[in-house]
Amino acid sequence: MFTQIKTIVTNSQSTLLQDAIGMAALVVMLLVALHIPGVA
Numbered sequence: 001m002f003t004q005i006k007t008i009v010t011n012s013q014s015t016l017l018q019d020a021i022g023m024a025a026l027v028v029m030l031l032v033a034l035h036i037p038g039v040a
Helices: 002-011 013-039
Strands: none
Touching (some): 002 013
């Protein structure tokens, strides 16, 4: 099982970075959207 996970991670390192960046962007957008009603 660990060898399968290791192979998946090594084969998809470029997409993992892109997915992490996309996830961080979604979190930032969510936090901004939650704080907009308090600003106005």
